[in-house]
Structure formats: structure tokens, C-alpha cells
Amino acid sequence: MSPPGTPPDHASGPPSLSTPSAASGWRGTLPLLAWRATASLAAPLLPFWLSRRARRGKEDPDRLRERRGEGAERPPGPLLWLHGASVGESQSALPLIEALAAARPALRFLVTTGTVTAARLLAERLPPALAGRVQHRFVPLDVPAHVARFLDGWRPDAAVFIESEIWPNLILATAERGVPMALVNARLSARSAQGWARMPSVARRLFGAFRLVIAQTEADAERLRALGAERAEAWGNLKFAAHPLPAPEQALAGLKAAIGTRPVLLAASTHPGEEVQVAQAHARLSGDLPGLLTILAPRHPERGAALARELAGHALALRSSGALPGPDTALYIADTLGELGLFYRVAGAALIGGSLVPHGGQNPLEAARLGCPILLGPHTGNFTAIVERMLAAGAALRVADSGALAEAALLVLTEADRARSMTTAAARIAADAGALPERLATAIETLLPASPPLGGGVGVEPA
Known part of the structure; x- marks a missing residue:
């Protein structure tokens, strides 16, 4: 939010302000x-x-x-x-x-x-x-x-x-x-x-x-x-009350079939500087997790081609080209828009992007609603309150760098009980935010006509 007649206040109900004449x-x-x-x-x-x-x-x-x-x-x-x-x-x-x-x-x-x-x-x-x-x-x-x-x-x-x-x-x-x-x-x-x-x-x-x-x-x-x-x-935050991200059934079935039983690490909504760190973590993990697939979903999908050049030393595939991850694919660059719901559903752990670099982090509740264990870098200032709740409840793990990311991912991807406890705690926190839309709707209703206008008022179609 950067700088570039008078209706009465309500006597009771939601907080209100007088509007200027x-x-x-x-x-x-x-x-x-x-x-x-x-x-x-x-x-x-x-x-x-x-x-x-x-x-x-x-x-x-x-x-x-x-x-x-x-x-x-x-x-x-x-x-x-x-x-x-x-x-x-x-x-x-x-x-x-x-x-x-x-x-x-x-x-x-x-x-x-x-x-x-x-x-x-x-x-x-x-x-x-x-x-x-x-x-x-x-x-x-x-x-x-x-x-x-x-x-x-x-x-x-x-x-x-x-x-x-x-x-x-x-x-x-x-x-x-x-x-x-x-x-x-x-x-x-x-x-x-x-x-x-x-x-x-x-x-x-x-x-x-x-x-x-x-x-x-x-x-x-x-x-x-x-x-x-x-x-x-x-x-x-109203964003905490959003519905789970969607995933078309046919696309999800195709992705699951391509992945099979391979362990999957997702880096969701990443920003420049993070993908290289995630690739380094993948290299560290590959010895302990044979067949590991790491999905990189950049916040801005148009960066996909540049990422492919930057990570050219790895076996990779780009989703924008229509490719699915093959048996030998190490890094799958998910450079398409609106498909995060697919990737959260197939991942065994997800790093929330924007948190390994000083961006402030993306919304961790998207992963929480889809039962995907959450890993967070040190930079989560955009979601301070919800991240503090998650860390205190054991609903997420904090990682400082690529080395710590590899250690945390190994823990979550190999210990099913730990992953289950994290997703259960995260789901409870996500559910707590669900009542806000109804509360806001009640407040906004006070700004609307008590019933559809019958003629002559603001917003009425002429007879």
C-alpha cells in the first residue's frame, strides 16, 4: 500500500469510519x-x-x-x-x-x-x-x-x-x-x-x-x-482461509503415474537464488534417497527456460514443454501457472519459496491444506504470525541453508510418523482460519441495502 453525502457510523456491530463528503x-x-x-x-x-x-x-x-x-x-x-x-x-x-x-x-x-x-x-x-x-x-x-x-x-x-x-x-x-x-x-x-x-x-x-x-x-x-x-x-489474514488449491484429476493421475514410488521434494513458489540451493540439497540427498525427484516450481513461471540453463548440469525436464518426469529426471521444472495444487499432492515435503532468500516467504498454508509437510527457510517475514504458530506446534521445520534443507528433507521423507505429526498439526492451524470469511461477510453486509432496492436508489436498473 504505497502513496501515489457522509454516511453515518453504525451504532453497533463491526468497526466503521465516517466517509468524507x-x-x-x-x-x-x-x-x-x-x-x-x-x-x-x-x-x-x-x-x-x-x-x-x-x-x-x-x-x-x-x-x-x-x-x-x-x-x-x-x-x-x-x-x-x-x-x-x-x-x-x-x-x-x-x-x-x-x-x-x-x-x-x-x-x-x-x-x-x-x-x-x-x-x-x-x-x-x-x-x-x-x-x-x-x-x-x-x-x-x-x-x-x-x-x-x-x-x-x-x-x-x-x-x-x-x-x-x-x-x-x-x-x-x-x-x-x-x-x-x-x-x-x-x-x-x-x-x-x-x-x-x-x-x-x-x-x-x-x-x-x-x-x-x-x-x-x-x-x-x-x-x-x-x-x-x-x-x-x-x-x-483472509488468505489463510482460502480453499485448497485445485488439481485436475486427469493431470494428477498422469503426474502420479510418471513419478511412481519415487520420493519427491517440492520447492514451491521459488525466487531467484533459491533453485540453486535446492539443487545442491538434491545432490546431497541423492545418495541417501535413490530415485529422488525434486520439483522446482518458480513463483514466476516465465523463468523456466533461464532455470534450465542455470541448472544444465542436472538431468531435468520442463513441464512447459509438455514433458512429464522420466525415470532419470532429477529436477523437474514446473514452469506453468496455477498448478501448485498438483505438486503439493505428490510431494513428500515442500520448501516454501521466498524463504531461503530475503523475500519474506510465500503462504505456507497452501501446503498445510493439502497435507504436505512444510520446510521453511530463515526469511518468513511476510507470514510471521502463522509461521510462529506452525513452528511452536511442530507443524513445520526451519532450515537455514541448502545443507539444513537436505537434512530436514531426509528426516521428513524417511520418517512417516514425523511427517504425519507435522501435517496433522498444520491442518489444525489451517482450519482455525476458516471462519474469517463468514465474519467479514457479516461486517460487509452492513454496507449493503437491507433488501434489493425497489427503485430510484443507487445501483437500481430503471424499470
Whole structure:
């Protein structure tokens, strides 16, 4: 979360904030006015920028008009708009959408994202029962005219922003239309908070625009309160409540058949510098574990070809080429998107990527939900609270380097009782996070009309 009329507070229930009036949104805040003017002046150049991104696969060339706020197809009845920038945010919204859909059968959903990958995975993982109630659009660029076109077309009854998407024109234009807004699963690093603190009036306008602010941790909530979200609370991380990652039956059967009875070590969502260390651990282990297969699943699959060159001294295969691991394959580079659910299901132990290098670690609960024993490097600052619980409960093992990784992997892959105790403890921790979507849904419901509007209100289709 980095810097770039007034609805009443609820007398009881979830924490809430007063939203600013339309007049207070921009007036007297020079940086906001400057951003608004700069975005408007830049608008004529943005189509060229979008076209360039489309050529690089960063935008859908057939849907660029959505980035200008076009293409609204508002359904009748109450509409909730949820925005999550990328894959993690949009995927964490799925359990929340399911909880809200169950509580409000007439409610429809508009989900916006900023990346092509997030759009694709949302379509793939949206439960079939909800497909008719959920529409996806790419979020408009933060240009006043684009934002106005988007809001005028969709007319949401309430809006939910997930994690750290703070776009001034989008936020304030939504508030000016009287649309109640929530910021959920909010996170704000100390560094970002310092940046916002240098613009206190801007921070108050933007963070004070949200009626409901729910942070991941108490530290996040404290920083948000200092910046204007005066009643922000910490309820936990919505990503901890996600469903188990999927695995198509046919693909899983094919992978299992190719692997057979070989022991499998997975390095999941790895970052540069980790794969070499994992390959070194594999070399150490191969004498004690004949037939060991190590699967490398880079966080950014486009790195697959470069990894193949970097690890050329090993017998390897690339999944992106259509290859399955053969009997002699030592390293299997899983350079495809959205298939981690497959690899967790076939692995006997998994190193959670981003933790052997100073990145902060990826989500360990993805492995926990699929019964895969968890190994963690020393850098897990992105998931401090959950990692501390796991280590204390014996649900994960900490490793410092490739040598320690080899020792821990050998332990877990050869001692079934130890692996079983780890996965049991991890499953309990994962289950504890399961109630958060329902709790958030109850809070968000207070922002919506009590019943579908009967005419003339915000978000109502004309008769």
C-alpha cells in the first residue's frame, strides 16, 4: 500500500469510519489535486502504454476498453464490487464471495483485477454455482474520466478493496457517489506508512474514506489508525482461509503415474537464488534417497527456460514443454501457472519459496491444506504470525541453508510418523482460519441495502 453525502457510523456491530463528503474529497489537498491533474493530462498517452503491455502479455488486447472504464453490464438488483489487484488478492476473495452469496441470495458481484493472470485464475477457480452471479472486469486506470465512466456504468451498492489498492481518483470518486467502502485484509508496511505520514492530509482523505477497515495484523491496524482509519481492527489474514488449491484429476493421475514410488521434494513458489540451493540439497540427498525427484516450481513461471540453463548440469525436464518426469529426471521444472495444487499432492515435503532468500516467504498454508509437510527457510517475514504458530506446534521445520534443507528433507521423507505429526498439526492451524470469511461477510453486509432496492436508489436498473 504505497502513496501515489457522509454516511453515518453504525451504532453497533463491526468497526466503521465516517466517509468524507464530496466537497472534502479533493479540496485543500494539493497533492491529490496534482495527481488528478497529472492523470488527466497523461490520459492521451495511456493507450500507447496499454498497447505495449498487451504486446508483452501484460494486458488482454481484446479488453483494453475496460481499462478506460467501458463495458459496463450492470445486472439488476444489489451489486457488490470487490477489487483485488492481482492473483493473491483475487483468490483470497473467493471464500468471502461464497460466504456473502450464501447470506444474500439476490446479491450480484463485480470483481475487478489489474492483471491478466488474476482474471484467468478467477475464471478457472470460481465455483460453478456462482458463475452466473459474478462478473469480472479489469479495473479502470486511475484517470478521472475513466473512473467516472466505470462508476456511472456499474453503480455499485458497496465496494470492497482487498489488501493495499489505494488509487486516489478511484477511492475519492467512489466516496463522492455515496458508495460505502470497506478495506479488508489490509496490510501496510512500516516503510509505506512512513511515506504516507509525509502527506498526512492525503492519508486522512483516503484512509478516512473507508467505512470499514479490517487489517491482517495489529501492527497493520495500528499504522492505519495513525493515518486516518481511526477504528481499524485486526481480524487476521483472509488468505489463510482460502480453499485448497485445485488439481485436475486427469493431470494428477498422469503426474502420479510418471513419478511412481519415487520420493519427491517440492520447492514451491521459488525466487531467484533459491533453485540453486535446492539443487545442491538434491545432490546431497541423492545418495541417501535413490530415485529422488525434486520439483522446482518458480513463483514466476516465465523463468523456466533461464532455470534450465542455470541448472544444465542436472538431468531435468520442463513441464512447459509438455514433458512429464522420466525415470532419470532429477529436477523437474514446473514452469506453468496455477498448478501448485498438483505438486503439493505428490510431494513428500515442500520448501516454501521466498524463504531461503530475503523475500519474506510465500503462504505456507497452501501446503498445510493439502497435507504436505512444510520446510521453511530463515526469511518468513511476510507470514510471521502463522509461521510462529506452525513452528511452536511442530507443524513445520526451519532450515537455514541448502545443507539444513537436505537434512530436514531426509528426516521428513524417511520418517512417516514425523511427517504425519507435522501435517496433522498444520491442518489444525489451517482450519482455525476458516471462519474469517463468514465474519467479514457479516461486517460487509452492513454496507449493503437491507433488501434489493425497489427503485430510484443507487445501483437500481430503471424499470
